Structure formats: structure tokens, C-alpha cells
Amino acid sequence: MKSHHTTDKFETRRNKAILAAASVFAAKGYHGASTQDIAEEMGIKQGSLYYYFDSKETALEEVCIYGLDSYVKRMEKISSKVQPFESRLLAILTSHLSSYREKNAAMKVHNDQRLYLPRERRAKLKKLGSRYRALLVETLKAGVDEKTLRLDSDLQFLSQSIIGLCNFWGATLLRDSKLDMYETIQNCADLILEGSLAAPPKTITP
Amino acid sequence: MKSHHTTDKFETRRNKAILAAASVFAAKGYHGASTQDIAEEMGIKQGSLYYYFDSKETALEEVCIYGLDSYVKRMEKISSKVQPFESRLLAILTSHLSSYREKNAAMKVHNDQRLYLPRERRAKLKKLGSRYRALLVETLKAGVDEKTLRLDSDLQFLSQSIIGLCNFWGATLLRDSKLDMYETIQNCADLILEGSLAAPPKTITP
Amino acid sequence: MKSHHTTDKFETRRNKAILAAASVFAAKGYHGASTQDIAEEMGIKQGSLYYYFDSKETALEEVCIYGLDSYVKRMEKISSKVQPFESRLLAILTSHLSSYREKNAAMKVHNDQRLYLPRERRAKLKKLGSRYRALLVETLKAGVDEKTLRLDSDLQFLSQSIIGLCNFWGATLLRDSKLDMYETIQNCADLILEGSLAAPPKTITP
Amino acid sequence: MKSHHTTDKFETRRNKAILAAASVFAAKGYHGASTQDIAEEMGIKQGSLYYYFDSKETALEEVCIYGLDSYVKRMEKISSKVQPFESRLLAILTSHLSSYREKNAAMKVHNDQRLYLPRERRAKLKKLGSRYRALLVETLKAGVDEKTLRLDSDLQFLSQSIIGLCNFWGATLLRDSKLDMYETIQNCADLILEGSLAAPPKTITP
DNA sequence: AATGAATGAGCATTCATTCAT
DNA sequence: CATGAATGAATGCTCATTCAT
Numbered sequence: 001m002k003s004h005h006t007t008d009k010f011e012t013r014r015n016k017a018i019l020a021a022a023s024v025f026a027a028k029g030y031h032g033a034s035t036q037d038i039a040e041e042m043g044i045k046q047g048s049l050y051y052y053f054d055s056k057e058t059a060l061e062e063v064c065i066y067g068l069d070s071y072v073k074r075m076e077k078i079s080s081k082v083q084p085f086e087s088r089l090l091a092i093l094t095s096h097l098s099s100y101r102e103k104n105a106a107m108k109v110h111n112d113q114r115l116y117l118p119r120e121r122r123a124k125l126k127k128l129g130s131r132y133r134a135l136l137v138e139t140l141k142a143g144v145d146e147k148t149l150r151l152d153s154d155l156q157f158l159s160q161s162i163i164g165l166c167n168f169w170g171a172t173l174l175r176d177s178k179l180d181m182y183e184t185i186q187n188c189a190d191l192i193l194e195g196s197l198a199a200p201p202k203t204i205t206p
Numbered sequence: 207m208k209s210h211h212t213t214d215k216f217e218t219r220r221n222k223a224i225l226a227a228a229s230v231f232a233a234k235g236y237h238g239a240s241t242q243d244i245a246e247e248m249g250i251k252q253g254s255l256y257y258y259f260d261s262k263e264t265a266l267e268e269v270c271i272y273g274l275d276s277y278v279k280r281m282e283k284i285s286s287k288v289q290p291f292e293s294r295l296l297a298i299l300t301s302h303l304s305s306y307r308e309k310n311a312a313m314k315v316h317n318d319q320r321l322y323l324p325r326e327r328r329a330k331l332k333k334l335g336s337r338y339r340a341l342l343v344e345t346l347k348a349g350v351d352e353k354t355l356r357l358d359s360d361l362q363f364l365s366q367s368i369i370g371l372c373n374f375w376g377a378t379l380l381r382d383s384k385l386d387m388y389e390t391i392q393n394c395a396d397l398i399l400e401g402s403l404a405a406p407p408k409t410i411t412p
Numbered sequence: 413m414k415s416h417h418t419t420d421k422f423e424t425r426r427n428k429a430i431l432a433a434a435s436v437f438a439a440k441g442y443h444g445a446s447t448q449d450i451a452e453e454m455g456i457k458q459g460s461l462y463y464y465f466d467s468k469e470t471a472l473e474e475v476c477i478y479g480l481d482s483y484v485k486r487m488e489k490i491s492s493k494v495q496p497f498e499s500r501l502l503a504i505l506t507s508h509l510s511s512y513r514e515k516n517a518a519m520k521v522h523n524d525q526r527l528y529l530p531r532e533r534r535a536k537l538k539k540l541g542s543r544y545r546a547l548l549v550e551t552l553k554a555g556v557d558e559k560t561l562r563l564d565s566d567l568q569f570l571s572q573s574i575i576g577l578c579n580f581w582g583a584t585l586l587r588d589s590k591l592d593m594y595e596t597i598q599n600c601a602d603l604i605l606e607g608s609l610a611a612p613p614k615t616i617t618p
Numbered sequence: 619m620k621s622h623h624t625t626d627k628f629e630t631r632r633n634k635a636i637l638a639a640a641s642v643f644a645a646k647g648y649h650g651a652s653t654q655d656i657a658e659e660m661g662i663k664q665g666s667l668y669y670y671f672d673s674k675e676t677a678l679e680e681v682c683i684y685g686l687d688s689y690v691k692r693m694e695k696i697s698s699k700v701q702p703f704e705s706r707l708l709a710i711l712t713s714h715l716s717s718y719r720e721k722n723a724a725m726k727v728h729n730d731q732r733l734y735l736p737r738e739r740r741a742k743l744k745k746l747g748s749r750y751r752a753l754l755v756e757t758l759k760a761g762v763d764e765k766t767l768r769l770d771s772d773l774q775f776l777s778q779s780i781i782g783l784c785n786f787w788g789a790t791l792l793r794d795s796k797l798d799m800y801e802t803i804q805n806c807a808d809l810i811l812e813g814s815l816a817a818p819p820k821t822i823t824p
Numbered sequence: 825a826a827t828g829a830a831t832g833a834g835c836a837t838t839c840a841t842t843c844a845t
Numbered sequence: 846c847a848t849g850a851a852t853g854a855a856t857g858c859t860c861a862t863t864c865a866t
Binding site: 028029030031032112116147148149150151153154157158160161163164165167168169172184187188190191192193194195196197198 | 237238354355359366367369371373374375378390393394396398399401402
């Protein structure tokens with residue numbers, strides 16, 4: 001990394017560069033996007049990009065970190081607030097899906113493109129990802145303690161499924177503007193909590 | 207012009223080409239993969255590829271069709287067999303996840319890369335996709351008729367969610383060989399059917 | 413390295429590429445020359461160069477090896493032939509300087525540009541260079557044994573000086589076409605053998 | 619326009635810039651060195667270089683002039699002092715080789731890189747070079763007059779050879795710190811004066 | 825006197841594609 | 846059928862240079 005400035009102005013411009021990269025990577029994929037595309041999105045010339053990034057790869061790394069970081073921060077806020085499990089789940093889903101809709105392309109890039117980073121460059125992402133998953137599992141555990149969730153739940157499986165479902169619906173919402181976000185959130189919550197069966201699961205009838 | 211050849215041998219080689227392309231696209235992404243990579247995978251020289259494909263884009267199209275087609279065919283088999291909803295769901299999940307594991311890279315390519323095709327080239331895929339979703343919704347409808355599923359279920363949402371969940375766990379299984387597939391299938395079925403709540407949903411009046 | 417051909421035609425073309433690179437590197441220096449320049453010299457398009465070279469650096473390496481190799485081979489021929497020292501020296505100087513004149517740009521490139529190769533890439537060159545120096549020292553040692561050269565001569569110094577002088581006059585001959593090569597060779601031989609003093613060095617007068 | 623500044627301070631800084639450029643050009647070659655490298659060596663920012671140089675090319679020109687100038691000045695001092703030829707030769711060799719060792723990179727740059735300057739820019743260098751060669755030839759002529767050197771010597775050849783030998787050993791001394799400079803100087807003087815033959819040249823009639 | 829910021833041109837390299845053999 | 850050879854366009858990146866502050 002160069003000697004670089006902690007100027008306010010520089011930081012602002014650099015942030016714009018990250019957002020531009022995020023938007024372009026989200027639309028065309030890492031390999032399908034050119035630095036020319038990113039520069040255009042920012043309104044500068046191609047070569048000038050390198051004032052803000054050391055390389056295209058660095059740009060991807062930073063976009064991913066930026067995307068994942070926002071995830072984690074929101075999740076931390078939700079975790080820290082005392083509230084019943086169902087409210088928390090709703091908050092998580094809302095946070096996840098609304099940030100997708102608000103054109104947080106960085107999240108999509110993290111989900112779809114991070115594997116194009118060489119393993120060494122994913123270290124920070126792995127740490128953030130673990131933190132995120134840990135927070136989610138913790139929330140679920142609280143749900144179990146609360147007796148809202150089944151005692152025998154496989155929390156690893158459940159947490160991953162929630163993430164997978166959110167990513168799927170997040171991407172879908174992004175592509176189909178006619179879908180109603182709040183309805184989707186509610187549907188997700190219902191599915192996760194109650195499943196789809198008509199009858200209550202084998203309730204022990206005494 | 208390539209209308210000649212309907213030779214068996216040609217078809218066999220061509221199929222190998224599609225599989226090679228599928229494998230390479232799955233591993234590196236459409237834009238990240240080179241025709242050289244595909245040729246290498248097939249054991250032929252780069253220029254020779256063009257005997258089997260008009261272009262890289264055509265290759266992607268064919269891989270996607272191939273991948274989606276196998277989905278649909280399996281689904282058709284499942285639909286046609288008379289059996290209770292729960293068995294069908296299990297069959298669907300098993301079909302989806304096992305074909306991911308068996309390195310059916312084409313499915314992964316369809317899911318992750320099809321959007322890099324220009325809209326015009328996605329016509330056939332859209333048709334197949336609709337067919338697939340229709341079959342799935344039909345199956346769910348049968349589940350409702352059977353009274354296994356709730357009457358007020360949003361079947362569009364449910365069918366999409368199943369697909370999304372399957373794709374997520376399919377990709378995860380591909381990356382993490384320590385995961386047990388049959389356990390994952392069972393977990394998915396449980397989640398979809400029964401959700402995660404401890405108590406039966408409040409709709410039950412004792 | 414690619415799978416590559418041992419076709420005659422390919423080898424011929426590849427050789428032409430090495431010569432083109434040699435000529436351009438000699439004229440402009442490694443960093444001052446562009447692959448475009450080399451391609452132009454060869455009469456092909458820039459991108460096509462890479463059919464013959466993996467990289468510009470490889471091109472430099474091959475040019476250097478080619479240049480040094482011709483040195484060594486000529487020197488081996490001279491060493492193997494039984495003849496008095498003075499004839500050998502003349503043969504060495506003639507070989508060195510005439511090959512410079514015959515536009516053997518590769519030798520010049522080796523002398524002036526080889527240090528721009530990363531150390532790892534110079535291994536083969538080092539070996540060839542050692543061989544060359546060893547042969548030269550051997551020749552000088554024979555001259556001492558013959559009693560043509562002084563017993564107390566520092567042969568390392570002498571061999572290096574011969575090389576240095578040859579490279580200097582070789583490059584000068586290349587630039588100044590009015591200089592007479594054979595006169596230069598004779599002058600060099602005289603200087604090396606007899607120095608420039610008028611009187612014989614402190615000859616012991618009995 | 620930069621005609622202002624004849625400040626002492628400016629001249630000092632400008633000199634530092636020339637030395638920095640010399641050092642970088644010597645290490646990486648003109649085309650291989652970037653203005654960034656030079657700025658770094660000076661401890662300033664890239665853009666600031668242009669306060670001291672109009673262009674990279676100007677920098678090279680100035681470095682070459684600086685390098686050659688110091689040569690000439692030393693040679694003038696040696697020429698002006700009345701002393702026997704052998705002492706003068708020793709002084710010349712010592713001056714040349716010691717200034718190489720003392721990291722007078724500018725000399726090396728002049729020798730290796732001056733040809734990358736467009737012909738027009740080499741005018742001043744040509745003049746200085748002629749002066750240098752003239753002084754050297756003059757010195758040699760004095761040696762002939764003194765009867766130390768042979769009457770029939772080709773002084774042009776001899777002077778060039780001395781320069782070539784010095785440049786060669788200068789560069790070698792720079793790269794190999796284990797070599798002893800004073801031994802090298804003595805060896806050079808011996809070779810130039812006495813050659814390498816064991817017996818006195820046949821011209822001596824007893 | 826120095827710097828941050830930007831630019832435009834050039835460069836090495838990759839790659840999809842073509843085609844004669 | 847398959848390949849060797851070539852191409853043209855694009856791409857990531859570097860760098861000399863400029864200029865407002």
C-alpha cells in the first residue's frame with residue numbers, strides 16, 4: 001500500500017470508488033466487469049482508478065469487506081437489543097432483505113464473487129463471516145433457551161438456511177421490483193418458524 | 207453451417223464438450239474461464255472446440271439448457287408417480303441435492319451463470335424454468351389438496367424458497383465434503399414442513 | 413511452457429523471433445523496447461508474438477542464451493585445435509569481434525541487458541559464462557606453459573580484461589562502420605601481448 | 619519557465635535531484651527507472667520532481683553531463699601537473715576506477731545510458747567527450763615524446779582501449795566488492811604498459 | 825516549494841475467433 | 846476431425862506529465 005493520505009476528501013472519493021466497483025461487479029460479475037466500467041460509473045478515467053485501488057483484485061476485496069461489514073454491524077445491533085426471538089428474527093430478515101433492496105450491491109458481490117479472491121485475500125472476510133454466523137447462532141440459541149425454538153434444533157443448519165434463504169430472496173427482490181418486500185419478509189419468517197404443514201407436527205395426544 | 211453430423215460419434219463428442227464446458231464454467235465462472243481451459247479439460251486443442259460450439263456463448267447456453275433439462279426431467283418423473291406429498295418432497299430434495307454432489311456442474315452453471323447470457327439467448331431457459339416451477343407448484347398444490355399443506359399457503363413463495371434452499375445447500379455440499387448429504391436432505395425437509403418452533407402454531411385450538 | 417511442437421517450421425519461426433527480439437533489444441535496450449517493436453521487426457502482429465514467447469522476459473532470456481551460446485561454441489572450437497598461443501589469441505579476438513560485426517545483436521544484448529533478468533532466470537547464463545571463462549583461462553594457462561606468457565600473470569585478471577576489451581571494441585565497431593575490423597583485432601592483440609612501452613621491461617642485462 | 623531561482627538553496631536541492639536520478643538510473647537503467655523511483659530516492663513526491671527537471675529526459679541529460687564533467691575535470695588536473703607518463707597513467711586509472719567505486723553513479727549512467735538520449739540532446743556530451751579524449755591523447759602523446767611509449771603507437775586506439783578497460787573494470791568493481799581496487803589499478807597499468815608476453819618483444823636487438 | 829489529484833498514452837498480456845491444411 | 850498459426854480487440858496496469866492549491 002502506498003503512503004496514503006487520511007484526507008477526508010480522499011476517503012470520500014475512495015468510498016465512491018468502492019461503491020462504483022460494487023455496483024459494476026454486482027451487475028457483471030468480477031471477471032465480466034472491466035476497470036473501464038468502474039471508472040465510467042465513477043465518472044473518472046480508467047487510469048485514475050489506480051489512485052484509489054492497487055488492483056482490480058483489491059477492489060473486489062474491499063467491496064466484499066464493505067458488504068459483509070455492514071451485515072455484521074446490523075446484526076450486532078439486533079443482538080444487543082433485548083427482545084423476544086420472533087422479533088429478532090423479523091429484524092434480521094428485514095435488515096438483510098432491505099439492505100439488498102437499497103442497492104447494497106456490495107452484499108451481493110460478497111455472496112456471489114468472493115470466491116474469485118485468492119484464499120490469502122479472504123482472511124479478513126472469513127473472520128467477519130465467522131462473527132456473523134456466531135451472532136446468528138447465538139440469537140438462535142437464545143430462541144431455544146426461551147423455549148421458542150425446538151430443543152433438538154440443529155442450529156448450524158438453521159442458521160445457514162436462514163442465510164441461504166435471505167440471499168436467495170434478496171437477489172430475487174433485486175431483480176424483480178414488483179415483489180413486495182414486507183410480504184416476502186413475512187413469508188420467510190412464517191416458513192422458518194412454522195414450516196408449511198397444515199396439521200401440527202405429531203403432537204403427543206395423551 | 208453445422209447441420210450435417212447427426213452421427214452418433216459426433217453427438218457423443220459434443221456431449222463431452224458440454225460436460226467439459228460445464229465443469230470449467232462451474233469452477234471458474236463464465237467470464238473467468240477461457241476456451242483454452244475447456245479444450246484442455248476435453249483433451250483437445252483450443253481451435254478444435256469450434257467444431258462443437260459456434261462460440262463460447264453458445265457453449266454457456268448449451269450447458270445451461272443441459273443442466274436445467276436434467277432438473278426438469280427428474281421432476282417430471284417424480285410428478286408422474288403417485289405418492290404422498292411428503293415422499294415427493296423428499297424425492298425432490300434428494301434429486302436436487304444428489305445431482306449437485308454427483309458433480310452435475312451444469313446445474314450449478316445454470317444457477318450462477320445464466321444471467322451472463324443476453325436476454326434473447328435465455329428464451330429456451332425461461333421456458334424450461336417455467337415448466338420446472340409449474341411442476342413444482344403442481345406438486346405443492348397436490349399437497350394442499352391432500353390437506354398435508356396449509357390451505358392458505360403462498361405456493362409461489364414456497365416453491366421458490368424450496369429452489370433457493372436447495373441451490374444454497376447444493377453449493378454448500380459441493381464445497382464441504384464433510385457434510386452428510388442425507389442428513390442435510392432430512393433437515394431441509396423438516397424445516398420446510400415443520401419450521402423451527404417448539405410449540406405447535408397457535409392456530410391449533412385444543 | 414505450453415505443450416509445444418517440435419515442428420521444423422515452428423522452430424524456424426521461433427528462431428526468427430529470437431533474432432528480431434535480439435535486434436530490437438540491442439537497439440533500444442530491454443526496457444526501452446516494446447513487444448510491438450519486436451513484432452514489427454518480425455512482420456507479425458503484436459499479439460502473435462506470444463505464440464513464440466511466454467513473455468517479454470522469456471524473450472530476453474532466450475536472446476541472452478542464444479548470444480552467449482554462440483560465444484562458447486566458437487571458443488570451444490578454438491580451444492580444441494592445437495596451435496601456439498598467439499594464433500589462439502588472434503582467433504579469439506577475431507571470433508569475438510567478427511561476430512559482433514555480423515550483427516550478432518544477441519551478444520550485445522547479453523552483455524548489456526542480462527542484468528535486467530531476475531536472478532533465477534540467469535542460472536543457465538551463469539553456467540555458460542563460467543564455461544566460457546574457464547575455456548579462456550585454460551587457453552591462457554597453456555600460453556604460460558608454453559612460456560609465451562609471463563609466469564606470474566594474473567590469469568583471472570587477464571582473461572576478464574580480454575573480454576572487456578573485446579566487448580568495448582565490439583560495440584564500437586558496431587556503431588562506427590568506418591573502423592577497420594582487422595586493424596582493430598591486430599591492435600588489440602598487440603596491446604594485450606606487448607603493451608605500449610617503448611623499451612623492453614626491465615630486462616636483466618648480464 | 620524556470621529561469622528564476624539561482625538561489626543557493628535551490629541549487630543544492632537540484633544537485634540532490636541529479637544525484638538521486640543518477641543513482642536510480644544506474645541501478646535500473648533509464649527506461650527501467652520511474653520518476654516515482656527518483657522522487658522516492660530524494661524523499662519527495664513524484665509531482666515535485668518537476669520543479670527540478672523539465673522531463674525525465676532532461677534528468678538523464680543532466681546526469682550524463684554531470685558524470686562526464688567530473689571525468690573531464692579530474693583529467694584536466696592530471697594533465698596540468700608536470701609528471702612522468704607512468705605516474706600520469708596511474709593517476710588516470712586511479713581517478714577513473716576510484717570514482718566508480720565511490721558510487722559516482724553518474725559516470726556509469728553516462729557510459730551505459732547516454733545513447734538513449736536523442737541525438738540532439740547529446741551535443742554537449744559530445745563536446746565534453748571530445749575534450750576528454752583529446753586530453754587523454756595529449757597525455758599519451760607526451761608519453762611518446764618522453765620516449766616512454768612506442769613511437770609507432772596508434773594513440774586513438776590506445777586511448778579508447780584505456781577508456782574501455784577502465785569502464786569494464788569500473789563496472790566490475792562496483793558489482794564485486796571483494797575485488798581489491800588498488801590491485802586492479804596496478805594490473806591495468808601493467809597490462810597497458812607491458813602487455814603479457816614473457817620475453818621482450820622481438821624488436822630488441824641485443 | 826511542494827503536493828494531491830488526475831489524465832492520456834503506452835504497454836504486456838490474454839483471449840475468442842478464424843482458417844488453411 | 847483436428848490442429849497450427851495468426852489476428853484484433855480488449856484488459857489490467859504503469860507512468861510521465863500537468864496543474865490547482
